[in-house]
Every structure is written in C-alpha cells, then in structure tokens.
Amino acid sequence: MSGPIISLTGVTKHYGSFQALQPTDLDIQSGEFFSLLGPSGCGKTTLLRTIAGFETPSGGVVRIDGADMAGVPPNRRPTNLVFQSYAIFPHLSVAENVGFGLRRSTQSKAEKAAAVEEALGMVGLEGYGPRPTHAMSGGQRQRVALARALILKPKVLLLDEPLSALDKKLREQMQGELRRLQRQVGITFILVTHDQEEALIMSDRIAVMFEGQIAQLATPEALYRQPDTRQVADFIGVMNFLPAQFVDGSAEIAGLGRVDLPDNEDGSGVVGLRPETLQVLYDGADAPARIAEGDVVEVTYYGDMTYYDVRFDGADKPVTISMKNLAGRAVLERGARARVGWDPRALVVFRD
Amino acid sequence: MQDDTRRGLLLVSPPAIYALLMLAAPMAAVLLFSFWSQDFLTIDRTFTTKNYVEAVSDPLYRALLIRSVAIALAVTVVTVALAYPVAYFVSFHVHPSRKSLWIFLITIPFWTSYLIRVFLWKVILGFNGVLNSSLLGLGVINEPLTFILYNQNAVVITLAHAFAPFAILPIFVALERIDRSLLEASQDLGESRFRTFLRVTLPLSVPGLVAAVLIVFIPTIGDYVTPRLVGGPNGLMIANMIQTQFLKLNNAPLGAALAVVAMASVTVISLLFIWLNRRNLRARR
Ligand SMILES: Nc1ncnc2c1ncn2[C@@H]1O[C@H](COP(=O)(O)OP(=O)(O)OP(=O)(O)O)[C@@H](O)[C@H]1O
Numbered sequence: 001m002s003g004p005i006i007s008l009t010g011v012t013k014h015y016g017s018f019q020a021l022q023p024t025d026l027d028i029q030s031g032e033f034f035s036l037l038g039p040s041g042c043g044k045t046t047l048l049r050t051i052a053g054f055e056t057p058s059g060g061v062v063r064i065d066g067a068d069m070a071g072v073p074p075n076r077r078p079t080n081l082v083f084q085s086y087a088i089f090p091h092l093s094v095a096e097n098v099g100f101g102l103r104r105s106t107q108s109k110a111e112k113a114a115a116v117e118e119a120l121g122m123v124g125l126e127g128y129g130p131r132p133t134h135a136m137s138g139g140q141r142q143r144v145a146l147a148r149a150l151i152l153k154p155k156v157l158l159l160d161e162p163l164s165a166l167d168k169k170l171r172e173q174m175q176g177e178l179r180r181l182q183r184q185v186g187i188t189f190i191l192v193t194h195d196q197e198e199a200l201i202m203s204d205r206i207a208v209m210f211e212g213q214i215a216q217l218a219t220p221e222a223l224y225r226q227p228d229t230r231q232v233a234d235f236i237g238v239m240n241f242l243p244a245q246f247v248d249g250s251a252e253i254a255g256l257g258r259v260d261l262p263d264n265e266d267g268s269g270v271v272g273l274r275p276e277t278l279q280v281l282y283d284g285a286d287a288p289a290r291i292a293e294g295d296v297v298e299v300t301y302y303g304d305m306t307y308y309d310v311r312f313d314g315a316d317k318p319v320t321i322s323m324k325n326l327a328g329r330a331v332l333e334r335g336a337r338a339r340v341g342w343d344p345r346a347l348v349v350f351r352d
Numbered sequence: 353m354q355d356d357t358r359r360g361l362l363l364v365s366p367p368a369i370y371a372l373l374m375l376a377a378p379m380a381a382v383l384l385f386s387f388w389s390q391d392f393l394t395i396d397r398t399f400t401t402k403n404y405v406e407a408v409s410d411p412l413y414r415a416l417l418i419r420s421v422a423i424a425l426a427v428t429v430v431t432v433a434l435a436y437p438v439a440y441f442v443s444f445h446v447h448p449s450r451k452s453l454w455i456f457l458i459t460i461p462f463w464t465s466y467l468i469r470v471f472l473w474k475v476i477l478g479f480n481g482v483l484n485s486s487l488l489g490l491g492v493i494n495e496p497l498t499f500i501l502y503n504q505n506a507v508v509i510t511l512a513h514a515f516a517p518f519a520i521l522p523i524f525v526a527l528e529r530i531d532r533s534l535l536e537a538s539q540d541l542g543e544s545r546f547r548t549f550l551r552v553t554l555p556l557s558v559p560g561l562v563a564a565v566l567i568v569f570i571p572t573i574g575d576y577v578t579p580r581l582v583g584g585p586n587g588l589m590i591a592n593m594i595q596t597q598f599l600k601l602n603n604a605p606l607g608a609a610l611a612v613v614a615m616a617s618v619t620v621i622s623l624l625f626i627w628l629n630r631r632n633l634r635a636r637r
C-alpha cells in the first residue's frame with residue numbers, strides 16, 4: 001500500500017490525426033488532493049476520462065492501485081467521476097440519485113437508506129432525500145453529485161470542473177467544503193479546473209497542462225514562486241516579464257538596472273517579478289534592497305488593494321505592482337512619479 | 353394584458369372554429385344519434401338507451417369490440433417493439449451528421465398512399481403472393497401459407513408497417529433528449545450498459561414511448577380499411593360494423609352507440625396507460 005494510487009506511463013490519446021494527449025507520465029499518491037490545471041482544450045478532461053475509463057488511451061498504461069486498467073470498463077474501476085454538468089438523473093429523487101450505485105451492494109434496505117442519509121449529511125443536504133431533483137439549485141445539484149460518488153467510497157474521486165457553474169460566492173464556499181470533505185474521508189481527489197486560483201487554494205499538488213502535455217508538476221507554492229516556463233508563470237497569477245541581457249554572472253534588466261545573477265550563461269532572456277514583490281515607496285518606508293523610479297500610467301483600485309502600472313525610466317512596458325491599502329496611506333494618482341523598491345531574490349529567470 | 357388576450361383569441365379563432373365544426377359538431381351529432389332510434393329511414397327522436405344496451409350485450413358486438421381492442425393492442429406492441437430498436441439505433445449509433453438522412457428515409461413510406469401500402473401487403477401476403485411464391489421457389493414450404501392473409505395476422509402486419517414511422521419519431525425524439533452524460537454517470541456508478549439501459553435510458557424515454565403507444569393505439573382501434581382489405585371475415589373490426597350499421601342496415605343510432613362505446617374504451621384504456629406511467633411522465637428539469 002505504498003505505491004502511487006494512480007500511475008500513468010506514457011499515456012497518449014489521438015482523435016484521428018489530432019493528438020489530445022502527448023505521452024504523459026504521472027504518479028498521484030493516495031490521499032492527495034491533486035489538480036489538473038490548464039486552459040480550455042488542453043486535454044484535462046481527456047486525461048480525467050482516461051483514468052475513469054471512458055476514453056481508451058491510444059498508448060501507454062494506466063494503473064490504479066497497482067492494477068493495469070487496460071480493458072477494464074468504467075463500472076469496474078475503483079474511481080467515481082463528478083461530471084461537470086453533474087449528470088443528476090432527472091427521473092429519480094435526491095435519495096434515489098445518491099443511492100443509485102448501491103444496487104449491487106449486499107446491505108439491507110435500511111442500511112442503504114442510512115448510508116444515503118449519511119452521505120447527504122456529509123454534503124449538508126440532510127432531509128432532502130424525498131425531493132425531486134428538478135427543483136434543486138446548481139449548488140444543491142453539485143452536492144447531490146458529490147454525495148452520489150462519495151457514498152461508494154471510491155479509492156479516487158475525479159472531479160471535472162465541478163464548481164465552474166456556480167456563482168463566485170457559492171464557488172468559494174464549495175471550495176472550502178470540498179477541501180474539508182477530502183480531509184474527512186481521506187479519499188484521493190483529482191480536480192480538473194481552468195481556474196488557477198481554485199487550483200492554488202485547494203491542491204496539495206498541481207499539474208499544469210498545455211496542449212496535451214504536463215508543463216509543470218509541483219506544489220502550489222513552488223508553482224507560484226518558481227514556475228519553470230514563461231507560459232506557466234503567465235498562467236498562474238500575474239507575472240511581470242522584463243527583458244534582460246546576461247553577461248558575466250550578472251543581468252542587465254530593462255528599467256531595473258544591473259543585478260548579480262550568477263550561474264547564468266551569457267545571452268538574452270526574460271526575468272519575471274510578481275506584483276507583490278515590488279512596492280511603491282512612501283516617505284519614511286524602510287530602505288529596500290533596490291530602488292527604481294518611473295511614472296504611474298494606470299491605477300486600479302480594488303478596495304483592499306490598489307494595482308499600479310508603473311513604467312520605469314528606460315523600459316518600454318509598464319510593470320504591475322500590488323499594494324495593500326493601509327489606513328492613512330494615500331493612493332497615488334495616474335501620472336504621478338513613483339519610487340519603487342524591489343528585491344533581486346524575487347526574480348525568476350527564463351532563458352530563451 | 354387584455355389586448356394580448358384578445359389578440360391571442362383572434363389568432364386561435366380560425367383553427368378553433370374549424371376544429372369545432374369538423375370535430376366537435378360531428379361528435380355531438382354522433383352522441384345525439386346514439387340516444388335515438390331508427391326504423392328504416394325515419395329517425396325517432398325520443399330519448400332511449402336501448403342502443404347502448406344492445407351495443408354492450410349483443411355477443412357479436414361485444415366480440416367485435418374485444419377483437420378490435422386486442423388487434424389494436426397487438427399492433428401497438430408489435431409496432432413499438434419494432435420501432436424502439438430502430439429509434440435507439442438512429443439516436444445512439446448513427447453519426448450525428450447522418451441522423452437527418454435516416455429520419456428522412458424512415459418517412460419514405462409516407463410518400464405513397466396508405467391504401468396503396470395496404471394493397472402492397474395484399475400482393476406480398478397473398479395465396480399466390482410474393483412471400484408464398486418465394487418460399488415455394490426456395491423449397492422452404494410445399495404449399496402456400498394461408499395463415500398470413502385474410503385474417504388477424506395480416507391486419508396486425510399491415511397496420512404495424514403503416515404506423516411504424518409514427519412510433520419511431522416520438523421515441524427517437526425522446527432518446528435524443530437524453531443527456532448522454534447520464535448514461536456515463538450510470539456506468540461510472542457501477543452499472544453495466546444493459547443495466548444502464550433499464551435504469552436510465554428506458555425510463556427517460558417513457559414520454560416518447562407513451563406518445564408512440566397512443567399514436568398507434570388510438571387510430572388503429574377505429575381502422576376499417578385494413579381489416580376490410582386484408583382481414584377476411586375473421587379479421588373484421590368494430591369500425592366495419594359501425595360502417596355497416598350506418599350504410600347497410602340503416603341503423604345509424606346503433607352505429608353511433610357502437611362508435612361512442614369504442615371511443616369510450618379507447619379513452620379509458622389510454623388514460624389507464626398514462627396513469628400507469630405517471631411517474632416517468634412528470635415534468636423534468
Ligand atoms: N471525442 C473527441 N473527438 C475529437 N476531438 C476531441 C474529442 N474529445 C476531445 N477532443 C479534443 O481534444 C482536445 C482536448 O479536449 P478536452 O476536453 O480534454 O479539453 P479540456 O482541457 O477539458 O478543455 P475544457 O477546459 O474546455 O473542458 C480539444 O482540442 C478537443 O477538441
């Protein structure tokens with residue numbers, strides 16, 4: 001019981017001449033909250049459905065709990081899928097939906113009813129059993145779909161963008177609940193999402209996919225702080241990219257000046273800086289490591305935060321800087337001069 | 353609001369008047385006649401229920417009514433049993449871009465008149481017909497089959513063929529409306545394809561199935577062309593008797609009473625059938 005619960009080796013998928021999945025290797029550990037993150041059409045659903053057994057891989061091996069899944073239909077796999085559309089059976093009541101998969105279990109009628117009630121309780125739908133499903137809201141349907149899968153105690157629960165149909169508030173609430181549920185039941189969750197924030201909030205590890213390929217697999221923090229490629233950096237949060245020339249162990253960055261960056265071969269490239277690693281300096285602020293000056297070209301006020309676009313002297317494009325709005329601190333006007341402090345340790349290097 | 357209502361009423365009035373004249377008025381006439389009596393050509397307009405007493409107590413009429421219901425049920429069962437797999441195949445196994453073509457092909461029999469199709473079956477099923485001569489030629493049988501024409505089997509075969517497209521279309525539409533992810537969800541929850549069919553596909557196609565059953569059952573019970581042409585003496589149905597009462601025996605009131613009894617039977621059976629399926633007919637979504 002120590003190996004990975006899901007193990008993909010060289011899994012590919014073609015639709016005709018179109019390759020939806022490049023050869024993919026992936027190990028997911030038991031009890032993990034794992035996310036597949038990527039833009040629309042990158043193959044997240046294809047990968048998930050391959051694990052669930054709804055797509056046959058064109059090549060490679062899918063193993064679940066050590067067993068090769070080739071030729072094993074979805075109904076014989078120890079996985080359950082929560083569909084994006086929830087796929088609630090419209091002709092059945094809430095309880096009948098949740099108990100759908102219990103038909104073959106050897107439990108008595110009373111035990112099954114108790115299991116259904118327990119599953120409904122887990123998702124906060126106590127007492128909803130006898131209701132017809134057509135009168136349920138999106139969030140409630142989502143919970144029914146979740147309860148229906150959880151009741152079967154699968155080894156792996158697959159979720160295909162389960163929250164994308166919900167409004168912002170409900171989505172945030174469900175994100176917390178999903179996380180709590182996952183800890184409570186200890187089942188491996190694999191979540192598909194195109195929402196990078198959702199992936200960061202919820203996951204133990206995230207695989208970022210582009211065009212049928214996993215670009216980076218890491219913890220949320222590593223993904224945010226040390227993205228491997230510009231594409232990943234661009235997809236996760238906001239990243240400022242500044243062109244740089246590398247010479248003799250240091251880099252000349254447009255608008256920021258020269259910094260020591262050892263272990264970089266000479267040549268050109270790009271460095272990245274997150275908005276929160278830069279700060280607009282007010283009078284009396286602690287002297288930061290480095291200071292650059294520029295003009296404020298855009299101000300976006302969010303209430304708790306203000307985003308400034310500042311064009312440094314000698315740079316073509318502005319960088320985005322996020323600042324907390326503290327009591328007594330004025331918000332700069334567009335067109336103002338800004339002194340900006342930054343820290344070379346926050347730089348991420350992307351070589352061409 | 354008021355204006356809207358008035359405009360709405362104005363819009364529906366031509367078809368409403370048409371329906372009233374062509375359907376309600378004749379129905380009322382039939383109902384009225386059924387409570388009168390007739391002696392040769394004179395109608396006696398005193399109210400009487402004797403027609404109904406005769407219609408339900410005379411063994412001949414009762415036998416005809418029971419036979420009509422039985423044949424209509426048989427036709428319905430055969431038609432729907434044949435139509436369902438066709439509708440299922442087109443909905444689930446035909447490439448989406450070819451579905452319209454298939455539906456188009458299914459409606460081709462409608463291009464010829466119903467009468468011609470009945471005659472066609474006469475030619476196929478007859479003593480010296482296509483079927484018998486082929487089977488004889490192939491040596492499968494030694495003498496012509498006689499149980500296929502001029503009896504109830506022939507009526508069932510002919511009507512089933514005539515109504516098949518009517519049955520296929522509503523079932524097809526119901527199957528098309530089923531969200532395919534429901535079938536995957538069922539499999540994901542541990543059910544085989546066959547079980548998924550029984551637990552998801554079939555119940556969700558019930559609205560189409562009920563429509564198909566009613567579309568076939570209701571008109572067949574009153575059909576009189578087919579039994580007349582291919583039914584032989586034992587294949588005659590209640591409608592043939594109604595026609596005889598009206599046109600040959602000069603007993604319109606009895607004919608009317610028989611018609612009312614037949615309509616009432618259809619209504620009762622149909623309502624019973626709908627009631628039995630009420631669970632799967634309830635509003636969705
Ligand atoms: N049955 C199919 N036949 C042909 N191409 C397909 C099929 N299913 C998916 N594809 C293609 O494979 C690619 C990946 O599809 P997939 O559904 O996995 O994307 P996704 O990452 O889930 O996107 P989204 O976020 O929009 O759901 C897409 O370009 C899609 O058009």
Ligand SMILES: [Mg+2]
Pocket residue numbers: 044045046
């Ligand atoms: Mg998808």
